Amino acid sequence: MKSNGFGSFIQTIVVLVPNENVEQVASILGIEPYEIIDNQARFEWTRQTTRKGDDEGVVFDLSRELGFELKWRIDWDKSDY
Known part of the structure; x- marks a missing residue:
């Protein structure tokens, strides 16, 4: 995990989403x-x-x-x- 240099860390989380919810999750999280x-x-x-x-x-x-309501894990x- 990377430190940002100011006493906190940047976590990288992998989220699995069924294809039926991809567009909604991408819109909510602002990432593809x-x-x-x-x-x-x-x-x-x-x-x-x-x-x-x-x-x-x-x-x-x-x-x-x-x-x-959305499926994710x-x-x-x-x-x-």
């Missing part, structure tokens, strides 16, 4: 998917945190952004948090 495999797309979303391993903050922020193995 970096990869589409079979029936799902992968987005690379970044956020700042002051704690390494802040998975609770990641889930909270993504839930606030994307809600619970985090690929923790490919994420850097």
Whole structure:
């Protein structure tokens, strides 16, 4: 995880989204998917945190952004948090 030099870190989170929700997620997050495999797309979303391993903050922020009506999940193995 990269430090921004001011006591916080930049997390890179990989979000998996079914093809049916790609346009909505791209619009909400303001980014395009970096990869589409079979029936799902992968987005690379970044956020700042002051704690390494802040998975609770990641889930909270993504839930606030994307809600619970859209289908999405985090690929923790490919994420850097």
